[in-house]
Amino acid sequence: MDWWGWVILALVIIAVLVVLAVVVQRRRRRGGVIGLNEPRRGDSR
Amino acid sequence: MTTPTPMLLLRASEVTGRPVVTLSGELVAEIKDVVFERSGGRIAGFTLRNPGLFSRSRKDSLPWVGVHGIGRDAVMVADETVLIAANELAPRKQSRDADVLQDRVLTDNGRDLGRVVDVVLHSGTSLDVVGYEIEASEALGTAGRHVFIPLPDTVAVSGENLIVPAAATEFVSEDLAGFGAAVGAFRARLREGAS
Amino acid sequence: MLFSQARKRDVVNTATATRVARVDGFVVLPGPARVALLRLGKVSGAGTLLAWEDVRGFGPDAVTVATDAVIRPPRDGLEQRAEDNDLEILGKRVLTERGMELGSITDVDFDPETGAVTTLITKTETLAGQRMIGLGGYAVVVSD
Structure with a gap:
């Protein structure tokens, strides 16, 4: 493979990693709404 | 029976990501998840993460009693001493897979109303879950659209699925503005039915 | 008087009648809200802070002090943050x-x-x- 072949390969790998990082970060940042089945200990109602 | 009072409603997605700020003006954290009790729908508190783009979640959390004020732009606390251990607010065993977003909503007579896309909260002296915003299924005539369905003030404890009374389908709103009245009317109906 | 009007005012030593600094900013503290310190620029010494108590007069043309010695470095964590501009009220x-x-x-x-x-x-x-x-x-x- 010529030198530019390696350059393109490296660029593709970097692009994939960036997309992956963004996707993971977005999923992790989205907040959830957690429903607890039991009332908390020592919680007067 | 009193007439339904106007309700201050907000979506859970409007609360997550909000900054937690002390009364002395310091940024403490950001809200990660809203934690509520399935029986009664009362908000127990919030899990936290550090502010910033590549933020980490934190080992402490904000219980509802520690909240001084919750508004459009920030959640205010007196100071950092109101925070408690995250495990104390929502034990890991209980909070795992307990996110209701994307859960299916079933009526008690077995109709699938759709998937939860957001949760509607009512802000007063306490903060309570009063309804779900769902992506409606064919059962609702407004299939594919986002609609709001009210919850009774005493929600039965449920497991995998979210069960609502069949009568809730009569009080579906298409916008949040009209939803407060719908919640009130729905709850009034349930109380009449019970007495 | 507005901060926007009072900024850039000269700080004058009344004993020597010389200009010793220039007002660059204001450090406001709550409870009750007040100007606690002035942040100074164009100083000759190491310090850049001037406590409000050490100001003899805040006049329309200049701020006066009795001696240069009152212009000092931060004394505690709060004053350090004030000097670092972390507590600057304008724009907050x-x-x-x-x-x-x-x-x-x-x-x-x-x-x-x-x-x-x-x-x-x-x-x-x-x-x-x-x-x-x-x-x-x-x-x-x-x-x-």
């Missing part, structure tokens, strides 16, 4: 204790006799100085 967002944002501070009105902050000004609001509860790195917090 205003939050109510109920979590509503009221814009950013564009100017502040204060009493040059006492240093008391009388009014906080944002693009859309003018807020009484007494409403200020806290001032931190993130926001100015005001009561409802």
